[in-house]
Amino acid sequence: MAENCDHNCESCALNCDSRTAPQDFREKLNALSSVGKVIGIVSGKGGVGKSLVTSLLASALQKSGRQAAIMDADITGPSIPKGFGLSREHCTSDGTNLYPAESESGIRIMSMNLLLANADDPVVWRGPVIAGAVKQFWTDVAWGNVDTMFVDMPPGTGDVPLTVFQSLPVDGIIVVTSPQELVSMIVGKAVKMADMMNIPILGIVENMSYFECPDCGKRHAVFGESHIDALAETYGIDTVAKLPIDPALAALTDQGRIGEYDCPALTDILAKIEAVNE
Secondary structure, three states, X not given: OOOOOOOOHHHOXXXXXXXXXXXXXXXXXXXXXXXXXXXXXXXOOOOOOHHHHHHHHHHHHHHOOOOEXXXXXXXXXXXXXXXXXXXXXXXXXXXOOEEOEEOOOOOEEEOHHHOOOOOOOOOOOOHHHHHHHHHXXXXXXXXXXXXXXXXXXXXXOOHHHHHHHHHOOEEEEEEEEOOOHHHHHHHHHHHHHHHHOOOOEEEEEEEEEEEEOOOOOOEEOOOOOOOHHXXXXXXXXXXXXXXXXXXXXXHHHHOOOHHHOOOHXXXXXXXXXXXXOO
């Protein structure tokens, strides 16, 4: 037993000797919902484009004819609705269930920013309350029939990622990083957490990997040379994607039209996701 154990197994990821029996902390899915698979999008630190990757993957899946959904579990820093041009009036309730907003292409989305009176209101909550909100997105939201739900998690290995891993039936995760060597080091923490929770890593995405000059076509490593291939080899990850810095993508996101962007660089990652449980 760990020296500082508080005997609250729900807040701990370790399989220590104090556990008297296997424990299942998974929450019951809303009765008006059916979710085929759940994919977590994680990062070791903030600012690497995790929400961007979540949005692009969901959009690509929706375009393929599958029903995609996004649970924005980054409660204190929700940015998913902005990229799809959604606001509070797009989310409704019948007094018992919450109903997710839908993007122009039909992606079902639930985010704390769809519940706040003003989009710039801060969420000043402690960890347990934030974790409880994430659980309610699973139990209280009527998602309908969903093929794949993407869960955009806050960075790091704290309360919310642990809550998601323990409370939701996560089938796999995608790790998002950027070229800096420091970020690559921090990614190891997220990878090892997933391993502790026995959740497979389906792929790794390096965002802002390069900038391609529109005049000469030459690629420039704006944030330094990529370490993604070596990082993937270190952790035995066989599917890698490198996303460029693209002003067109930034413009569409700012306009709430991220769903219009096509991202062929994510094709292999998407194929790995679709292969889960099939």
